[in-house]
Amino acid sequence: MPRSARTTVNPNPSPEAAEAADGAAEKGASVETIAQDIATAIVEKRLPPGTWLREEALGRVYAVSRTKIRAALLTLAKDKLVQTVPDKGSFVSQPSVQEAREVFSVRRLIESEVVRLVVANASAGDYDRLDQHVKVERSTLKAPAAGVVREKLLGDFHVALAEASGHTVLTELVTELVARSSLIAMLYQSHNDPHCSSDEHARFLDVCRSGNADAAVAEMVAHLNRVEASLNLDQGKPDRQLDLVKALLM
Secondary structure: OOHHHOOOOOOOOOHHHHHHHHHHHOOOOOHHHHHHHHHHHHHOOOOOOOOEOOHHHHHHHHOOOHHHHHHHHHHHHHOOOEEEEOOOEEEEOOOOHHHHHHHHHHHHHHHHHHHHHHHHHOOHHHHHHHHHHHHHHHHHOOOHHHHHHHHHHHHHHHHHHHHHHOOHHHHHHHHHHHHHHHHHHHHOOOOOOHHHHHHHHHHHHHHHHHOOHHHHHHHHHHHHHHHHHOOOHHHOOOOHHHHHHHHHHO
16 A cells, blocks of 8 residues: 555544544434524423533433534533533523623614514515414413413514514524523513513504504513513522522532
8 A cells, every 4th residue: 555545543542532433423413403402491491590411411312422412512502591610511501680681681672673674574474474473372371281382482472573574693693582581581480471471462563563663662672671570680699499409510
């Protein structure tokens, strides 16, 4: 064999190299699928704030290497749903009171622009889809056991509204902020009335249809103000039990 064609094989590869090789060969779930699945579990409150996301355990669940799990957790960390603690691991984020208030402050700014774009650009088909979403919200209200699904639907309305704006970047931002808001609501024990939220969504769409962008923005801002006011932020601290769980896991 010519010298230029020879390759050198390390008979004792490092654990990192071996893990990377395993990751390249495996055919399990993709990084994107794993990240989305974990994000959904967080938003649906199946993974409470402070939960330790053990790489080995997640690797067994998804039948993939830790390389893929780390990549998925990194994606979630960029979206602020996961916090990585050096030498400790990754945990479902526990937003502070200040962060919670900042999230809603940013939502008011961004969703005001979304509303203006919707009033200017939304088609009849867009409004039909949003109306259908509200109908699903209301039908879900009749099922007491579907609390988590109901709350997720209320958040998804804002994502659907952003999609109707036709602005891709704003839609991505709203999607992230809605997910973080769900985490905040779980941590600070929101007492938001879903009936009220759904009614506000319906009334908001009626204002949008009127073509009055300023009035529609005012409706959205008032709605977000009420949702924020339903949080127990004045207590200054999240649920002590969740802090204890994280402390024990760390």
